[in-house]
Amino acid sequence: MDESVYSEKTVRLPETYWCYEPLNRLDVPVNSLPAIENGHFTFGSLNSFSKLNRGVLSLWAEVLRQVEASRLLLLANPGSNREKTLESSSSRESTRCGWSLRPHQMRREYLLTYNRIDLGLDPFPYNGHTTSLDSLWMGVPMVTLVGETAVSRVVWSQLSNLGLTELAAHTPDEYVKIAVDWAKDLPRLAALRGGPAGSDG
Numbered sequence: 589m590d591e592s593v594y595s596e597k598t599v600r601l602p603e604t605y606w607c608y609e610p611l612n613r614l615d616v617p618v619n620s621l622p623a624i625e626n627g628h629f630t631f632g633s634l635n636s637f638s639k640l641n642r643g644v645l646s647l648w649a650e651v652l653r654q655v656e657a658s659r660l661l662l663l664a665n666p667g668s669n670r671e672k673t674l675e676s677s678s679s680r681e682s683t684r685c686g687w688s689l690r691p692h693q694m695r696r697e698y699l700l701t702y703n704r705i706d707l708g709l710d711p712f713p714y715n716g717h718t719t720s721l722d723s724l725w726m727g728v729p730m731v732t733l734v735g736e737t738a739v740s741r742v743v744w745s746q747l748s749n750l751g752l753t754e755l756a757a758h759t760p761d762e763y764v765k766i767a768v769d770w771a772k773d774l775p776r777l778a779a780l781r782g783g784p785a786g787s788d789g
Contacts, residue, residue: 603741608721614696618727619703621778628686629771632661632705632728635719639711642715647733647760651767652686658771659686661705663698663706666691702726706777707770715742724750728779731756731767 591598601607610616623629631651633640644709652658693701699722708723708730710716715732716723720743723730732743734756744756755770757763770777 599659604745606721606746606749608718608725610699610722610725611695616696616699616706616726619708621774622704623706623774624778628657629655630658630659630706631655631709631767631771632660632702632703632707633659633709633711633730634663634701634705634713634723635716637662637664639714639716641711643760644711647763650764651709651771654764654768655685655771660709661688661690661701663692663701664689669709677748698722699726702728707731707767709767710743712735713740715740715744719743720746729755729770729777729780731755731757731763731770733763735761 631648634649648660652660690701692698702723703726705723705728708716708720708728710720710730710732712733713735715735716730720730724746729747729752730743732747732755734741734744743755747753747756755766757766
C-alpha cells in the first residue's frame with residue numbers, strides 16, 4: 589500500500605480490480621438453460637486442466653453422485669497428463685458418471701461451449717481467473733471454494749461484485765451442497781442466466 593515505492597502512478601478502482609474485455613467481436617449469444625431442453629444437468633469447468641487435482645476431482649465426483657443424470661464438461665487436450673489424471677482413483681467413478689472431455693478450441697468455439705453448461709465448478713486452490721469472467725459473461729455462474737491465498741479467492745471477489753456470494757463455499761461439504769442445491773433449482777438458474785447478474789431475472 590506504500591505508493592512511494594512505485595515508479596508508475598497508482599490508480600485504485602472503486603469497486604473491483606477486475607477489468608474484463610471479452611476479446612471477441614463476433615456474435616456469441618447466451619442461450620437459455622441447457623438442462624431444460626437436454627433433460628440432464630451439465631456442470632462444467634473450462635479452466636486449464638493443470639488446475640485439477642485429486643481433491644478437486646473427488647469433490648466433483650461427489651457432486652455428480654448427488655445429482656441424478658448429471659454430467660461434467662471439461663477442456664483437456666489428449667496426452668499423458670489427461671490420462672494420468674483420469675486414471676486416478678478419484679476420477680474413475682466420475683468418468684463412468686458422465687465426464688465429457690473436449691480439446692482446446694478457438695475463441696468463439698470456446699465461448700459457445702458455455703452454452704452447453706448449466707453451472708460452473710471452480711477449481712481450487714487455484715481458482716479460475718479470466719476463465720471465470722468468461723463463464724459469467726456467458727451467463728454461467730459457478731460454485732467456488734474460498735481459500736486463504738489471493739489465487740484461491742479470485743472467484744469470491746468476482747461473485748461478491750456481482751451480488752452472487754451464495755455461490756461461494758467455505759468448506760468442501762458446503763461446496764457440494766451449494767452445487768447440488770443449485771442444480772436442483774432450474775427455475776432459479778434459468779432466471780439468473782436470462783437476466784442481469786445478481787438479480788432474480
